[in-house]
Amino acid sequence: MCRTTAIVVAALSLLLLPAVSPALYAADAHTAEPDKTPDCVYVGTPYDVIDKMLDVADIKQDNVVYDLGCGDGRIIVAAAKRFGCHGVGYDIDPQRIRESLENVRKERVEKLVEIKQEDIFTVDLSRANVLMLYLLPEMNARLIPQFKQLKPGSQIVTHNYTIEGIAYEKSFSVKSLEDGDKHTLFLYVAPLKTEEEK
Numbered sequence: 482m483c484r485t486t487a488i489v490v491a492a493l494s495l496l497l498l499p500a501v502s503p504a505l506y507a508a509d510a511h512t513a514e515p516d517k518t519p520d521c522v523y524v525g526t527p528y529d530v531i532d533k534m535l536d537v538a539d540i541k542q543d544n545v546v547y548d549l550g551c552g553d554g555r556i557i558v559a560a561a562k563r564f565g566c567h568g569v570g571y572d573i574d575p576q577r578i579r580e581s582l583e584n585v586r587k588e589r590v591e592k593l594v595e596i597k598q599e600d601i602f603t604v605d606l607s608r609a610n611v612l613m614l615y616l617l618p619e620m621n622a623r624l625i626p627q628f629k630q631l632k633p634g635s636q637i638v639t640h641n642y643t644i645e646g647i648a649y650e651k652s653f654s655v656k657s658l659e660d661g662d663k664h665t666l667f668l669y670v671a672p673l674k675t676e677e678e679k
């Protein structure tokens with residue numbers, strides 16, 4: 482094949498590829514840089530606060546724990562190590578996904594923990610028994626329609642920010658030795674009630 486013909490054939494193959502190989506494109510999309518920038522910056526929850534978040538949620542070994550906006554995966558990894566439960570961490574930032582996967586590998590919880598690069602506002606929550614959230618208040622509020630997918634009795638633990646308009650069951654104050662700050666945790670139980678309904 483002469484050089485010009487080879488170039489034309491290569492160009493045509495590239496044009497045809499999306500039509501003949503959609504699966505390849507879907508797989509690539511999973512690890513691709515996101516179209517959407519994160520809705521908040523990354524700040525990791527201190528480990529001593531994570532311990533308290535795990536105490537607050539009554540986690541059982543057969544539970545599925547989600548962290549929406551999982552950062553480096555530290556909460557999900559800690560839950561899996563402590564309770565042997567299944568965990569799924571979602572983040573939109575590829576750097577955080579890489580850190581999470583590294584953390585999962587380092588702590589040897591590959592059999593229990595999944596890490597997914599997804600926009601949290603599109604995640605189906607019906608499989609989760611426990612949600613861990615360290616997000617901005619407006620992000621918590623935007624998730625309210627998705628919280629309706631949770632099974633009755635499912636728990637949500639939020640770090641520092643409430644879910645606006647929704648009544649929490651209990652709040653807890655934790656002084657972290659790691660960052661010297663006071664942190665507040667809020668426990669919610671599904672089905673969620675508004676402050677007026679409580």
Ligand SMILES: C[S@@+](CC[C@H](N)C(=O)[O-])C[C@H]1O[C@@H](n2cnc3c(N)ncnc32)[C@H](O)[C@@H]1O
Binds near residue numbers: 521548571573614
């Ligand atoms: C404050 S950090 C909390 C990290 C972790 N949950 C923790 O407590 O250690 C919030 C995380 O949410 C992620 N994030 C922001 N917007 C997002 C979105 N729309 N979908 C998925 N992740 C998002 C950010 O990339 C960041 O890692």
